[in-house]
Amino acid sequence: MKTSQLFRHSRLRLAFWYTLVMGVILSLSGLGIYRSLVQSNWKAMEREIESIAGTLHDSLEPMLPPSENPTTVLKRILPELCLVEQPCNANPSLIERHTTGISDRNTYYIRLFNHQGKLLAFSPNQPANLSQALNSNPWQTLTSQGIRYHQFTTILHSADTHEDGHQKRLNPSWGYLQLGRTLKPFDAEVKRIQVILIIGFPLVLGLVIISSWWLSGLAMQPIYQSYQQQQQFTANAAHELRSPLASLLATIETVLRIPPSQPQDLTKMLHTLERQGRRLSNLVTDLLFLTSLEAQSSSKPFQSCCLNDLVSDLIEEFSELATIADIDLIEQIPDEQIDVLGDESQLYRLVSNLIGNAIQYTPTGGQVVVSLMVKERTALIKIKDTGIGISIEEQNRIFERFYRVDSDRARKTGGTGLGLSIAQAIAHHHQGHLTVKSQLRTGSLFTIHLPCLTRTQVCS
Ligand code: ADP
Secondary structure, three states: OOHHHHHHHHHHHHHHHHHHHHHHHHHHHHHHHHHHHHHHHHHHHHHHHHHHHHHHHHHHHHHOOOOOOOHHHHHHHOOOOEEOOOOOOOOOOHHHHHOOOOOOOOOEEEEEEEOOOOEEEEOOOOOOOOOOOOOOOOEEEEEEOOEEEEEEEEEEOOEEEOOOOOOEEEOOOOEEEEEEEEOHHHHHHHHHHHHHHHHHHHHHHHHHHHHHHHHHHHHHHHHHHHHHHHHHHHHHHHHHHHHHHHHHHHHHHHHHHOOOOOHHHHHHHHHHHHHHHHHHHHHHHHHHHHHHHHOOOOOOOOEEEEHHHHHHHHHHHHHHHHHHOOOEEEEEOOOOOOEEEEOHHHHHHHHHHHHHHHHHOOOOOOEEEEEEEEEOOEEEEEEEEOOOOOOHHHHOOOOOOOOOOOHHHHHHOOOOOOHHHHHHHHHHHOOOEEEEEEEOOOEEEEEEEEEEOOOOHHHO
């Protein structure tokens, strides 16, 4: 599968899973909100029915007649109720009269039953086809002519007065009061919520799909970049290995063709072979070192390293090379000891790469100054030369692996283009970094920034 296809495929998969997860979360929360809205509306409606029924119940009970046949009394106390088996006045205002706060009297209906469950009276707006038999369950939901109703049934007791104590006492169960209401407004509200959810969900899902695609693109970007860098690195490494290998093979062929009568030629060729082999070996070692640094797999524990000694040793080591190249190598080291925590051999390599480069890229008669100092609890090692310098555009690239400003020139001097990448990786490995300031034909200044060990006096 092509790389771009592979990444596109992965991005699609990521976006799909993101959408799926977000979709499920959204559906569950939508469902939860829907349920709680419906439930709270339902509860509020039941509370309203209960409170109206309570008001009716309390105002009716003291007036209820004790007799078995209360028709005449009922007619008197509830004149606008229809009595069973009697002509009915279809303009009720009973509920309006008995309950405050009910503006729409068509919403509610009431029915009265005797204690045997026989229907005695009802409001004219009660649902059609409603059974005349009593269902004494407190709450019932029923449907009539496609409209749903919810009704509440409560027991009524008639008032009885004691002759002696002039006190009222309630008889056990005079009958039942049933108060119901249409669920039309409630159902309309539920439908409205459903419509909002049904229209809103695909809209939100659409937004989620777009944002998933965008986010997965963002997530894939660094992976794609790192993949490309890795590919570039593999190609560069293969290219770097190919040239010395090709010349190695060519030298071997020449060696094989040398007649045994010319041993001096053979020795010369073997020296060339050794040089090429060493170069190959160095390249592979550098690559392995860089990989282990970037994988942070170096198991050697860090210890306190004295930078004064490290820089002094390196100046001494490079002084001969500087003399041969006719370069003035100057050291500027303070008297106070500056310590950092790290791997001494790696730090040694870091500074030596930079001093080596400074000498290498400075023409004869030039100057290289290596100075050591502390600034804001950071140890700074500065390597300043008066060499060929590096242009601004190249300064951004010199830390890339295998990058050389002038490849032919650098190759001739034995450079692999890995020196600065290794230096940068070592600095990062020590929680530090490497910076460069340079001007073409004037010189360069490389600065190593390392966290100073705080127990050192100058760093505290
Ligand atoms: P090399 O092994 O080729 O020296 P480096 O990674 O050390 O590779 O350096 C990368 C490039 O940076 C070199 O090819 C060189 O052109 C440039 N460079 C590094 N140090 C200096 C310097 N002190 N002055 C000028 N150019 C430099």
